[in-house]
Each structure stands twice: as structure tokens, then as C-alpha cells.
Amino acid sequence: IQDIPVIAIDGPSASGKGTVAQRVAAKLGFHYLDSGALYRLAALAAMRSGIELKDEHALSEVAAHLNVVFADAEIRLDNENVTDVIRSEECGNAASRVAAYPLVRAALLERQRAFCQIPGLVADGRDMGSVVFPAAILKVFLTATAETRAQRRYKQLMEKGMDANIATLLQDIRERDARDSNRSIAPLQLGAGTHLLDTTSLDINQAVDRVLCLYAEISAKGSI
Numbered sequence: 001i002q003d004i005p006v007i008a009i010d011g012p013s014a015s016g017k018g019t020v021a022q023r024v025a026a027k028l029g030f031h032y033l034d035s036g037a038l039y040r041l042a043a044l045a046a047m048r049s050g051i052e053l054k055d056e057h058a059l060s061e062v063a064a065h066l067n068v069v070f071a072d073a074e075i076r077l078d079n080e081n082v083t084d085v086i087r088s089e090e091c092g093n094a095a096s097r098v099a100a101y102p103l104v105r106a107a108l109l110e111r112q113r114a115f116c117q118i119p120g121l122v123a124d125g126r127d128m129g130s131v132v133f134p135a136a137i138l139k140v141f142l143t144a145t146a147e148t149r150a151q152r153r154y155k156q157l158m159e160k161g162m163d164a165n166i167a168t169l170l171q172d173i174r175e176r177d178a179r180d181s182n183r184s185i186a187p188l189q190l191g192a193g194t195h196l197l198d199t200t201s202l203d204i205n206q207a208v209d210r211v212l213c214l215y216a217e218i219s220a221k222g223s224i
């Protein structure tokens, strides 16, 4: 597992992690891990079972026993297609509460590491470079201003036909940024050796190219 290249892409909500990570993975023929989806799924499964979002032990049991399948572009929970359901801000906010509990994070750790398979992995989240894949060959911190991110999320939800309000989205994003960055376990932080990539004025293709360039530079050095 040590020799399998991992590209870790961490950053705040709606910075473009998922889109960029998926495209980089497709370009390199690597596997892709959407770690945030696991926290969203744990939150959704807990809410559906009537578990309180502050019952750490019960939440960790749900997280440990998630019956989830990542199939191509579809995510299935207990055999139901929840691909769009988990993208709501309600689910994102609940995920961020659930994700602050150490037992929940521990319950999801091995499931995330199992995605690291030949020929390589691109993983996105908050702690891919710091906790889950500390030996990642490339670590990127993707960000953009909160206003830009709220606008991107608004457009994305509208395109999916989902309800959204830009002022509420901006507030949610700010609250989630604060919670994810200030928690005591696995906070979202720009770690040493991590490349900062601000996409406020970059489109998706430019962001993808930057990551591919960084990876090409690192791979070239490694093969000398």
C-alpha cells in the first residue's frame, strides 16, 4: 500500500474538491474517494434511524455499519439511490456535526483507506493529507473565497433542480468552515508540504491542470 500513489485534495465546502478530484482521477486512471460522502451518509442514516446527532456512540455504530455502495456515478444506501439526497445543505450541515466526533471518524477510517488500490487514488475531504493518507505523494489544499463558493454551490443546486437561497448558503458555508476548521479532531488546516491552490479566479480546467502539473513534477522527481 506504501507504493500506491495517493493525491490528497482537502479544502472547505464548495471549493471544487469533488469536481477537480474526479477529473484528475479520470485523467490518470486512478480510483476516486469522496470521503465527505461517507460523513453525509452516516448523518443521513442516523437521521433516518431517529438517532440524535449528539449521541456519539450510536452515531459511531451507524457509521461502522453503513450499507453503502459507490457504483459509477451513483451512491446507494441500503439499496436506495441517495446520490442527490445527500447533497442537500441540511445533510452537509448534519455531516459536519457528526464528523466532529472521534468515534465516528475512527469508524470510517479503514473504509476510506480501503480505496487505496493500484494504480492510484485521488481522495477529497478535510483530512485526506493529514490523517487518512499522511504518506500521500501530493497534497493540495483547494480553496476560494466564501462568496465564490456560495455562488458555485447555488448554481450547482439550481442545476439539480434543488431549492437554494444564496444568503443562506453563504451563512451555512461560513458556519461549516468555522466548525470544520476549529474542531479538536482532524481539523481542516493547511498543513506543511501541502500546496495551496486558490481557485477564486480559476475555472475547473485550470484547477485540474494545476493539480496534474504538480503531480507530473513530483512523479518526474521520484523517477530520477
Ligand code: CDP
Pocket: 011, 012, 013, 014, 015, 018, 035, 036, 037, 039, 040, 092, 095, 096, 097, 099, 100, 124, 125, 126, 127, 128, 176, 180
Ligand atoms: O462538498 P462539501 O465540501 O460541502 O462537503 P463534503 O466534503 O461532502 O463534507 C461534508 C462534511 O463532512 C464536511 O463539512 C466535514 O465536516 C465532514 N468531512 C470531514 O470531516 N472529513 C472529511 N474527510 C470529509 C468530510
Ligand code: CDP
Pocket: 011, 012, 013, 014, 015, 016, 017, 018, 019, 020, 152, 153, 155, 156, 199, 202, 203, 204, 207
Ligand atoms: O467538492 P466541493 O464541495 O469542494 O466542490 P464541488 O462540488 O466539486 O464544486 C462546487 C461547484 O463549483 C461545482 O458545480 C463545480 O463545477 C463548481 N466549480 C467551479 O465553478 N469552478 C471551479 N474552479 C471549481 C468548481
